[in-house]
Amino acid sequence: MGEFGTPEQLIQAAKKTREAGYRHVDAYAPFPVEGLSEALRLHRSWVPFITLLGGLAGGLGGFGLQYWAAAITYPQNIGGRPLNSWPAFIPVTFELTILGASLSAVLGMLALNRLPQPHHPVFNVPRFTHASTDRFFICIQARDRKFHLADTARFLQGLDAHHVSEVSDD
Amino acid sequence: MSAGQPPLDSPEIRRLTPVLAPGYTYASVTDKISAIVLTRPTSLGWFVGFGIAFSLMGMMTIAIGWLITKGVGIWGINIPIGWGFAIVNFVWWIGIGHAGTLISAILFLLNQKWRTSINRFAEAMTLFAVACAGIFPLIHTGRPWMAFYMFPYPSTMGLWPQFRSPLIWDVFAVSTYGTVSLLFWFVGLIPDLATLRDRANTKAKQIIYGMLAMGWRGSAHHWHNYQSAYLLLAGLATPLVLSVHTVVSLDFATAIVPGWHTTIFPPYFVAGAIYSGFAMVLTIAIPLRKAYGLEDFITMRHLDNMAKVMLATGLIVAYGYFFEFFMSLYSGNKFDVFLVQQRLHGPYAPFYYALILCNILTPQLLWFYKMRHNVVVLFLMSIVVNIGMWLERFVIVVISLTRDFVPSAWGRYSPTFWDWATFIGTIGMFVTLIFLFVRVLPAISIAEMRELVAETSEEEK
Numbered sequence: 001m002g003e004f005g006t007p008e009q010l011i012q013a014a015k016k017t018r019e020a021g022y023r024h025v026d027a028y029a030p031f032p033v034e035g036l037s038e039a040l041r042l043h044r045s046w047v048p049f050i051t052l053l054g055g056l057a058g059g060l061g062g063f064g065l066q067y068w069a070a071a072i073t074y075p076q077n078i079g080g081r082p083l084n085s086w087p088a089f090i091p092v093t094f095e096l097t098i099l100g101a102s103l104s105a106v107l108g109m110l111a112l113n114r115l116p117q118p119h120h121p122v123f124n125v126p127r128f129t130h131a132s133t134d135r136f137f138i139c140i141q142a143r144d145r146k147f148h149l150a151d152t153a154r155f156l157q158g159l160d161a162h163h164v165s166e167v168s169d170d
Numbered sequence: 171m172s173a174g175q176p177p178l179d180s181p182e183i184r185r186l187t188p189v190l191a192p193g194y195t196y197a198s199v200t201d202k203i204s205a206i207v208l209t210r211p212t213s214l215g216w217f218v219g220f221g222i223a224f225s226l227m228g229m230m231t232i233a234i235g236w237l238i239t240k241g242v243g244i245w246g247i248n249i250p251i252g253w254g255f256a257i258v259n260f261v262w263w264i265g266i267g268h269a270g271t272l273i274s275a276i277l278f279l280l281n282q283k284w285r286t287s288i289n290r291f292a293e294a295m296t297l298f299a300v301a302c303a304g305i306f307p308l309i310h311t312g313r314p315w316m317a318f319y320m321f322p323y324p325s326t327m328g329l330w331p332q333f334r335s336p337l338i339w340d341v342f343a344v345s346t347y348g349t350v351s352l353l354f355w356f357v358g359l360i361p362d363l364a365t366l367r368d369r370a371n372t373k374a375k376q377i378i379y380g381m382l383a384m385g386w387r388g389s390a391h392h393w394h395n396y397q398s399a400y401l402l403l404a405g406l407a408t409p410l411v412l413s414v415h416t417v418v419s420l421d422f423a424t425a426i427v428p429g430w431h432t433t434i435f436p437p438y439f440v441a442g443a444i445y446s447g448f449a450m451v452l453t454i455a456i457p458l459r460k461a462y463g464l465e466d467f468i469t470m471r472h473l474d475n476m477a478k479v480m481l482a483t484g485l486i487v488a489y490g491y492f493f494e495f496f497m498s499l500y501s502g503n504k505f506d507v508f509l510v511q512q513r514l515h516g517p518y519a520p521f522y523y524a525l526i527l528c529n530i531l532t533p534q535l536l537w538f539y540k541m542r543h544n545v546v547v548l549f550l551m552s553i554v555v556n557i558g559m560w561l562e563r564f565v566i567v568v569i570s571l572t573r574d575f576v577p578s579a580w581g582r583y584s585p586t587f588w589d590w591a592t593f594i595g596t597i598g599m600f601v602t603l604i605f606l607f608v609r610v611l612p613a614i615s616i617a618e619m620r621e622l623v624a625e626t627s628e629e630e631k
């Protein structure tokens with residue numbers, strides 16, 4: 001794992017790491033760095049799709065619930081007015097669409113990030129506490145086919161990393 | 171504006187009052203904000219303020235306890251004025267919450283940088299205001315332990331809620347709003363909780379913040395999904411916030427009561443909500459930045475912008491008042507015309523004039539640059555607007571209900587001690603929660619401030 005001082009260095013390093021053929025790479029930053037996802041060639045996030053599904057489920061479920069309650073299981077004849085008075089069902093349908101979409105956006109984001117995750121090997125590196133303040137890191141995982149402890153460390157040093165440290169699993 | 175001042179949009183003014191004072195680095199913004207929570211000793215002022223607020227909250231607990239024991243008869247409500255303080259306060263609090271969502275969601279979508287240092291505590295304000303608001307309809311039902319009847323659940327009696335009723339719309343709108351505001355706030359907090367975890371100076375803090383941060387590492391994969399989720403939440407919260415006060419206004423507008431049955435209510439309620447919300451954000455921001463020395467983060471630029479939003483929404487509200495008035499007269503409907511007379515000359519006319527003074531006349535001072543840059547004036551103005559918006563709901567609820575169609579059904583309303591105790595008690599609860607919040611969580615988003623540092627340093631290059 002290599003440590004960098006600025007977001008620009010991080011992006012340069014991320015690009016070069018990918019160009020060098022490393023695939024199992026992650027970068028760490030104290031705030032979202034513009035262009036980092038592209039530099040690491042991350043695929044598009046699944047969060048919007050999950051949110052769409054959640055919103056559809058909330059909306060259809062919400063309208064279905066009202067239709068079922070007002071027209072099927074508990075019909076009330078009020079002066080012969082229609083049982084399926086759909087305009088009056090719109091506010092609740094709308095609110096439940098938003099609720100379903102928001103819940104699935106947040107839970108989907110957490111699930112895709114595999115959070116909550118109480119421990120991760122990167123926390124074993126003492127300097128990693130700075131990753132949430134002002135330091136930027138690139139981590140090349142040992143499961144990468146190109147990974148070789150000494151060569152990879154040299155490669156990271158070649159990218160002008162301030163520090164290069166080994167992340168151990170225990 | 172006096173003659174010597176440059177025009178407001180000139181680069182000179184922008185340079186004079188930036189959104190972030192110059193010279194900050196990633197580390198120094200982090201230090202400054204996290205120190206308030208982690209290392210700074212709790213001041214005597216905090217304890218005094220918290221003590222007062224907490225006592226008021228205790229008064230609220232007693233008032234609610236007494237209400238549950240005796241019933242809603244301890245309040246001033248009667249027939250025909252069945253709504254009284256409970257609904258006035260409910261609408262007031264819900265409206266206050268709206269500015270938080272506006273700042274965090276709408277200004278985010280509009281890419282307004284000045285939202286960054288105020289969004290966190292504005293969102294917290296939203297949550298606490300919604301919590302205060304939620305109390306009122308609940309205890310106003312008279313049997314709050316039966317409130318679950320309003321939720322659709324398969325009961326053994328085969329009963330279902332009446333989904334055509336605005337009361338049920340309200341239940342869904344307010345509970346969705348509360349939930350989404352909480353999600354939005356919490357998602358924004360996750361990276362900051364990780365920062366606090368990594369900088370914690372005691373084991374207990376490390377464990378608590380660590381659990382709340384859920385193992386956030388700031389990895390590129392995390393940020394990738396996080397940004398997508400945050401943007402979507404902002405996009406979802408935007409129509410939501412507009413819908414919530416629309417639904418609240420429909421509680422009134424779907425009724426046939428004169429003064430309520432108007433189509434202007436939804437937009438005019440939403441504007442009023444944002445107006446009162448920005449007033450409350452100023453009421454909190456001004457003492458907060460003073461007490462914790464955050465003038466570099468919450469700069470005069472922020473206060474100036476918030477004052478401008480207040481002025482703009484205040485003018486929309488004034489437009490609403492004018493057209494409410496005009497349409498009543500223009501319609502020629504004798505009950506509507508009578509309502510206008512009641513507002514101007516009836517027994518509650520002083521409240522109407524006070525409302526016009528607080529909400530329309532006083533805020534016109536905000537046209538002046540000097541007024542917007544005078545912190546004391548802004549603070550007093552925000553209090554005036556808060557009072558004005560409370561009066562607006564009082565006028566809408568009470569004047570319409572006291573004198574509707576048939577004189578034999580007219581009545582009078584005056585709040586009792588318990589009405590006031592509950593209302594002032596919720597203010598105590600709100601302030602208590604704010605005090606706790608600034609002490610245990612970062613009141614300004616640290617991650618977003620770092621992003622702002624990155625952006626401003628890019629601009630300087």
